[in-house]
Amino acid sequence: MALNDRWIRLRNGSWELKEGIKQENSLQGVTRYQETTDEAAIRKSLQLPDSSSMRESLQSAGYGVLAKIVSTRCHWTIDDFGIDVDETPDGYSVCEVELMVDESTDKTSAEQRVDDLGKKLGLVGGGESLGKMHRYLHKHHPDLLKLLVAKYKK
Numbered sequence: 812m813a814l815n816d817r818w819i820r821l822r823n824g825s826w827e828l829k830e831g832i833k834q835e836n837s838l839q840g841v842t843r844y845q846e847t848t849d850e851a852a853i854r855k856s857l858q859l860p861d862s863s864s865m866r867e868s869l870q871s872a873g874y875g876v877l878a879k880i881v882s883t884r885c886h887w888t889i890d891d892f893g894i895d896v897d898e899t900p901d902g903y904s905v906c907e908v909e910l911m912v913d914e915s916t917d918k919t920s921a922e923q924r925v926d927d928l929g930k931k932l933g934l935v936g937g938g939e940s941l942g943k944m945h946r947y948l949h950k951h952h953p954d955l956l957k958l959l960v961a962k963y964k965k
Contacts, residue, residue: 813877813955814962818944819853819869826865828853831963843918877955878947892928897943905942906934 812818816831825848832843847853854861859868882897893909908929912921941949948956 812874814958816963819857819874821866826850826853828856830856843922878944878951880943880947882943889928892925894932899943903943903946906932907942908932908934 818829820827820829828847829844830847832845847856850865851861853859854865854868857869857872857874859865859872861868863871880899882899885896887894891910893911895907895909896904897907898904908925910921910925912918945956948959
């Protein structure tokens with residue numbers, strides 16, 4: 812699943828499916844994901860039966876846990892942006908500026924707005940930071956990380 816930029820996670824008791832959206836001419840550090848939080852829609856996307864729990868269905872389909880990442884999250888909003896700062900128990904912090912858009916929104920304009928706010932907040936310009944999963948893979952699954960980087964390198 813990871814090699815297809817699809818990620819399923821359990822966050823605060825709810826399942827989420829994140830699917831990378833192919834991007835061309837994207838700004839550095841800006842990523843696009845389709846996020847699905849409806850369990851029935853997740854099951855349909857992954858072709859899982861609804862006869863058992865989500866965890867059991869995933870295990871039966873051959874999916875396993877790749878990472879368990881624990882963090883403390885602080886969330887703020889500015890206008891229509893969400894800003895999340897996550898900190899792991901070992902002190903690693905990452906900040907994400909998020910703008911939820913629908914299909915009719917100009918994605919390039921939305922990316923520019925995210926980039927502009929990141930710059931105003933002093934979050935952009937020092938190089939791209941590692942997200943929590945990227946950092947975890949670097950430490951615990953470097954061979955998988957190399958495969959992912961090779962596949963999605965621009």
